[in-house]
Amino acid sequence: MDEPRRIPAEHRADALVWRDVDEPEPADAGPVVRLLDELRRPLPLEGDQLSTLAGWSFRRFRPGVDDDALLAVNNRAFDWHPDQGGWDAAQLIERMRTEWFRAEDVLVHDGDHGLDGFCWTRLHPATDDEPALGEIFVIATDPARHRRGLGRALAVAGLDHQTRRGATVGSLFVEQDNAPAQRLYASMGFTLHRRRAGHLGPTGDARR
Numbered sequence: 001m002d003e004p005r006r007i008p009a010e011h012r013a014d015a016l017v018w019r020d021v022d023e024p025e026p027a028d029a030g031p032v033v034r035l036l037d038e039l040r041r042p043l044p045l046e047g048d049q050l051s052t053l054a055g056w057s058f059r060r061f062r063p064g065v066d067d068d069a070l071l072a073v074n075n076r077a078f079d080w081h082p083d084q085g086g087w088d089a090a091q092l093i094e095r096m097r098t099e100w101f102r103a104e105d106v107l108v109h110d111g112d113h114g115l116d117g118f119c120w121t122r123l124h125p126a127t128d129d130e131p132a133l134g135e136i137f138v139i140a141t142d143p144a145r146h147r148r149g150l151g152r153a154l155a156v157a158g159l160d161h162q163t164r165r166g167a168t169v170g171s172l173f174v175e176q177d178n179a180p181a182q183r184l185y186a187s188m189g190f191t192l193h194r195r196r197a198g199h200l201g202p203t204g205d206a207r208r
C-alpha cells in the first residue's frame, strides 16, 4: 500500500517560497521541495457517490468536548506532515477562533474506541471571480482504521453538507505526492485546478 512521503520539518510551509507553477521561476529560487495541488470538482456529488454513505453515521464536532480525541486522530494521521501534524490544544483553539469556523461544518465519526475520523469543511461564498466553494479543510482517519471506507464516506458527507449550504464546487489542497489521498480524490472526480511549488530560499536553506 502507498504511504504519503514524509516531509521534513525544515520544509514546513512558512519556511518555503511559494509560487504558482504557471508563474516564472524566480532567478534566485532554490530547489523545489514541495508541490501542493488544489483540486476541484463540480457539486453536487452523483448518486453513486452519495450511496457510499449507506451504513455510516456522523455527528457534528463538540468544541471543548471532542478536542483531545480529534487532536489524537489528527496527529496520528499527519505524523508525516510538519504543518498539519503535531497540533496542540492551543493550535486547535486558535483555528476554531477564525471568523469562518462553525462546529457543524466539522463532521466526526465515533468508532468502537471513540472518535476515529473527521472531515472539517468550510464554505467560501461566491465572489465575482469564484463560485461558492465547499472546501475540505482537513480530513483524517485513524491509521488503525485506514482503508475501510471511512475516509471516502467522510469526504462524501463533508461535500454533501457544503452542497446543502450552497457550494457549487468542491475544493481541497493536497500534497502532490500524498498517494492515498490523491487516489481517493481522483476516484471522486476531483481534477487539478492549480499547482503551487514550494522552493527552498535563495541560499538553498529553508527560511527560519
Ligand SMILES: CC(C)(COP(=O)(O)OP(=O)(O)OC[C@H]1O[C@@H](n2cnc3c(N)ncnc32)[C@H](O)[C@@H]1OP(=O)(O)O)[C@@H](O)C(=O)NCCC(=O)NCCS
Pocket: 001, 002, 003, 004, 077, 078, 139, 140, 141, 142, 145, 146, 147, 148, 149, 150, 151, 152, 153, 172, 173, 174, 175, 178, 179, 180, 181, 183, 184, 187
Ligand atoms: C486520506 C485518508 C483520509 C483516507 O482515509 P481512509 O479511511 O483510508 O479511506 P478509505 O478507506 O475510504 O479509502 C478511500 C480511497 O483512498 C485511497 N487510499 C486510501 N489509502 C490508500 C493507500 N494506502 N494506498 C493507496 N490508496 C489508498 C483508495 O483509492 C481508497 O479507495 P479503495 O479502498 O476503494 O481503493 C487517510 O489516508 C488519512 O487520514 N491520511 C492522512 C491524512 C491525509 O493525508 N489527509 C488528506 C490531506 S489532503
